[in-house]
Amino acid sequence: MERLGAVSLLKLKMLFNFENDGNAPPEALSTTLDRLQPGDRCEIESMGVEGPVGVRLEELGFLPGTEVRMVRRAPLGDPVVYELRGAQLCLRAREARSIHVRRLLR
Amino acid sequence: MSESALRLGLLGSPNSGKTTLFNALTGLRARVGNYPGVTVERREGSLRLNGRAVVVIDLPGAYSLTPLSPDEAVVAQVIAGEIPEVDPPQALVVTADACSLDRSLLLVAQALRLGKPCVLAVTMVDELHARGGSLDLARLGNALGIPVVGVVGHKGLGLDELRRLLGDPSAWGRPHVLPPEDVEARAAWAASVLDAVVHVRPGRNALTEAVDRVVLHPLAGTLLFTAVMVLFFQLIFAWAQPAMDAIDAAMGGLVGWMHTTLPAGFVTDLLADGVVTGVGSVVIFLPQILLLFSVLYLLEDVGYMARAAFVVDRVMGRVGLEGRAFVSLLSSYACAIPGIMATRTIPSPKNRLVTILVAPLMTCSARLPVYALLIAAFVPATNVWGPLGLQGLVLLGLYLAGACAALLVAAVLKRTLLRGEDIPFTLELPPYRLPPARLVASQVWGAASAFLRRAGTIILLVSIVLWFLLSFPRSEAPAGLSESEAARHALEHSAAGRLGHAVEPLIAPLGFDWKIGVGLVASLAAREVIVATLAQVYASQDEDASLREAVRADPTFDPPTVAALLVFFVFALQCMSTLAVMRRETNSWRWPAFAFGYLLALAYGASFAAHRVVATLS
Incomplete structure (x- = not known):
């Protein structure tokens, strides 16, 4: 029972955060790549992915300091197109979640 | 050919204009095959430069020389000369898209570290200018320490200059200082190089953005995707039929002619009923293969295929596959052979294998004669609902059963035998481009000739x-x-x-x-x-x-x-x-x-x- 409670609390928190995403307060400038909305720009702070998956994302140009623009979501919500280093690349939320970024003001 | 030919490796990321440049340099004289022991396509073309024989090796597209996919592993091995019977290239021609040099230079840096003579071909310079960007190629050459040529492959721009260079790699020069190895340091190196040579960064690609607003729109994009897939299906299923019937009739005529003209006996029977009928039953699929690959490569080269994979990725992700698998399964409705060949676009070896293993479950056109015979003989031609007949419904049911089984088996395989991800899902959406007809033709010919070779052997x-x-x-x-x-x-x-x-x-x-x-x-x-x-x-x-x-x-x-x-x-x-x-x-x-x-x-x-x-x- 206790575990169940913890899970639904977490879900509630996620839901809350998600709904708050549109008008994020200034302290939420630090976020993850998957939380961006179309048109949002950000700079990558750190890559939270280890192993071959992390290496591949880095070789594709997802590196600290790189500027990324969220272009649009797929019709079904996932994956998402990002623009970086002059190219457009799609990532699923699963990978984008572990890329820590700092929003850039428009 | 007693003198040994100069071997040049053509290295570049996918969509960097590498294949267009290869075709422009070698014409349509490419030899297509496989590297021994692996399933990666091998393409080589020969030409003569200043009287010297040159072989250009079109290496598979690679974002990096730190190999993750089988294609990239082959690139690294070919360059290092680790593949038996394949002589390594003596020098490299690296292609880089002028509009995304920020990323391409990460690969250029790795190429420079290999210690072989390198030339950099900066492609799509016309697109860079159209987007208002400008770049000092001479200064880029100075910064890198190697020759840099701006080219537009299909228009032939810059090719003469490139050809002049290619004949004599010993004169190319080497970088004064090697770029760093670590990827973050490489990115910093690339940024400092570009700071010195880029005058104006290219603006956004207005055409691609405008088209994508429609093509990737939640409603319009989904409708377009459905329309393209229905058309694709119709094309390979129905419109290939007249040509297939013609081949069938020709083969039948040939068999009849052999029986009437050649002396009756064992050899004639073997030739007519064994060889011609057997091989003919496969060659009959050639129109389908040609049509399928023409459309497939056209959609791919225009830039739509990546978008289709993007739109449908969520659905395929449910069973553990990815967007690109959809195209291959759809092709398998015509025939599992092109469907399995189309899995080459899937970078993850595990996902590719699962797609190959379930492709035969899609109802291919060879099942249709069997279904047609049995349904016509045993299912009454009654109308169930409006114009919907029972026979048609049974046929539809058989098609759906195959598709559902394919997805179910894929889900099971991804949860058991082939669990886990080897490569993260990444997909590049290239700018929309009108591919030169020669590019599409050479790719289709490659696929068709591979198919015919198989018909001729096994x-x-x-x-x-x-x-x-x-x-x-x-x-x-x-x-x-x-x-x-x-x-x-x-x-x-x-x-x-x-x-x-x-x-x-x-x-x-x-x-x-x-x-x-x-x-x-x-x-x-x-x-x-x-x-x-x-x-x-x-x-x-x-x-x-x-x-x-x-x-x-x-x-x-x-x-x-x-x-x-x-x-x-x-x-x-x-x-x-x-x-x-x-x-x-x-x-x-x-x-x-x-x-x-x-x-x-x-x-x-x-x-x-x-x-x-x-x-x-x-």
């Missing part, structure tokens, strides 16, 4: 073996039999006929007798062969209508057996060509054997269940 062999099984040992037919009855007698006493009798106890639980057994044995070559074989068994030569009457009159074909036979064809992998292609694409007999085994087990189980259910109901 399928030829299998056809000959099958012909022997169906024709030997010869037995003296009792006198007084008509020609068709004699044919049936010969077939029943042939090795295949005996095989049919031998497997009868095994297939009896499904309601099948030896006649269906012979058909199943013969259908191992190709599914639709069962129709021709049954025609022989029932001694009703080639008239479709009479075969339909004959099976209807046979008490063996009761409703449970017909249902079992239809279900058997939904699942079973009766296609030597598919097995041969699987063997080629996975580079081992292990996976085709696995696919054959699991599909046979599935077919037998489902067929048995169908027999029981229908027997209980009726």
Whole structure:
């Protein structure tokens, strides 16, 4: 029972955060790549992915300091197109979640 | 060719204009094959520069020399000379898209560290200028320490200058300081190089953005995706038919001509009924293959295929696959062979293998003659609802059963045998571009010639073996039999006929007798062969209508057996060509054997269940 409670609390928190995403307060400038909305720009702070998956994302140009623009979501919500280093690349939320970024003001 | 040719490796990321440059340099004289031991396509083209023989190796597209995918591993191995029988390139030509140099220079840095002479070909400089960007190529050359040439491959711009350089790599010069190895340090190096040489960064690609607003729009994009896929399906399914019928008629004519013109006997029978008929039954798919690959490569080169994969990725992700697998499964509706060949675009080896293993479950066009015969003979042509007939619904049900089974099996495989991700899902959306016709043509020719080569080798062999099984040992037919009855007698006493009798106890639980057994044995070559074989068994030569009457009159074909036979064809992998292609694409007999085994087990189980259910109901 206790575990169940913890899970639904977490879900509630996620839901809350998600709904708050549109008008994020200034302290939420630090976020993850998957939380961006179309048109949002950000700079990558750190890559939270280890192993071959992390290496591949880095070789594709997802590196600290790189500027990324969220272009649009797929019709079904996932994956998402990002623009970086002059190219457009799609990532699923699963990978984008572990890329820590700092929003850039428009 | 006593002098040894200069070997140049063409290195670049996907969509960097590498293949266009390759075609521009070598014309259409490319030799296409596979690297020994792996399933990665090998393309080499030769040309003469200043009287010197030069071989250009079109290395597979790679984002990095730190290999993750099989393609990238091959690139690294070819350059290092680690592949037996493949001489390493003495020098490299690296292609980089002028509009995304920020990223391409990460690969250029790795190339420079290899210690081989390098030239940088900056591609799509016309696109850079169209987007208002400008770049000092001479300064870029100075910064890198190697020659840099701006090219537009399909317009021929910069090619003369590049050709002049290519003849003599010893004069290219080397970088003064090697770029760093670590990826973050490489990015910093690239940024500092670009700071010095870029005057104006290119603006956004207005055309691509405008088109994407429609093509990737939640509603319009989904509708367009559906329309493209319906059209694609229609194209390979219906519009290839006239050409296929023409080939069929030509082959039939050739067989008839051989029988009437050549001296009657063993050799003529083998040539006409074994070789020509067998190979012809595969070459007949050539129009489909040509159409399919023309559309596939056109959509790919224009930039739509990546968008289609993007739109449908979520759905395929549910069963553990990815967007690119959809295209391959859709192609498998026509024929599993091009479908399996189309999996080459999937970078993850595990996802690619799962897609290959389930592709035969998609209802290919070879099943259609079998379904058509059985449905026409046994399903009443009544209307169920409006213009929807029962026959059509049964056919639709068979198609859906195959597709659902493919997705289910994929989900199971991804959760068991081939669990986990080897490569994260990433997909580049290239800018929309009008591909030069020559590029599409050369790619289609590559696919078609690979298909024809296979028809000329393994399928030829299998056809000959099958012909022997169906024709030997010869037995003296009792006198007084008509020609068709004699044919049936010969077939029943042939090795295949005996095989049919031998497997009868095994297939009896499904309601099948030896006649269906012979058909199943013969259908191992190709599914639709069962129709021709049954025609022989029932001694009703080639008239479709009479075969339909004959099976209807046979008490063996009761409703449970017909249902079992239809279900058997939904699942079973009766296609030597598919097995041969699987063997080629996975580079081992292990996976085709696995696919054959699991599909046979599935077919037998489902067929048995169908027999029981229908027997209980009726």
